[in-house]
Amino acid sequence: MQPAVPIDVDETSGIWRTDGLPMVYLPRHFLVNNHLAVEEALGREAYRAILRASTAKSAIEWCEAQLRGKGLGAEATFRHYFQRLSQRGWGQFSIDALDIAGRRGSISLRNSIFALEAGQRPGQRVCYMFEGFVTGAFSFLLGIAATAVECQETFCACDGPHDHCRFDFTARP
Numbered sequence: 330m331q332p333a334v335p336i337d338v339d340e341t342s343g344i345w346r347t348d349g350l351p352m353v354y355l356p357r358h359f360l361v362n363n364h365l366a367v368e369e370a371l372g373r374e375a376y377r378a379i380l381r382a383s384t385a386k387s388a389i390e391w392c393e394a395q396l397r398g399k400g401l402g403a404e405a406t407f408r409h410y411f412q413r414l415s416q417r418g419w420g421q422f423s424i425d426a427l428d429i430a431g432r433r434g435s436i437s438l439r440n441s442i443f444a445l446e447a448g449q450r451p452g453q454r455v456c457y458m459f460e461g462f463v464t465g466a467f468s469f470l471l472g473i474a475a476t477a478v479e480c481q482e483t484f485c486a487c488d489g490p491h492d493h494c495r496f497d498f499t500a501r502p
């Protein structure tokens with residue numbers, strides 16, 4: 330099948346765009362090799378904290394641009410964000426629970442790029458980059474600071490009996 334995302338390539342500059350946003354198309358191993366090199370240099374927890382802030386910022390900016398450009402509501406934009414991530418090959422996200430009033434939710438991820446590249450690694454949850462994605466999207470949805478959202482990969486496809494990864498998230502009142 331062909332990609333579900335619209336891709337426009339500028340004939341003059343060669344820049345790829347989807348929905349007006351410049352994009353980069355790159356091999357999965359390139360992205361994951363860079364990711365693992367930085368993780369090794371900084372240590373996982375330090376890198377995880379940096380990624381949480383930077384990826385949350387990008388998720389918020391993306392959602393705000395979609396809100397303006399497509400006229401979707403906040404919840405539709407939140408759902409569209411995970412649909413687009415899935416369509417762009419990061420893995421297949423599904424929103425299993427979304428309780429806006431209760432400020433919590435749960436997202437499953439199948440075929441995560443990080444889990445696929447890692448293979449089986451008992452005791453490790455390797456998809457922590459996505460914690461920031463979820464954090465940013467949920468903070469956008471609630472209209473609160475990303476620092477008020479907590480998200481963690483509760484289990485990972487590469488760790489033990491599960492065939493997918495799961496992210497649980499909650500926001501402080």
Ligand SMILES: [Zn+2]
Nearest residue numbers: 456485486494
């Ligand atoms: Zn995972």
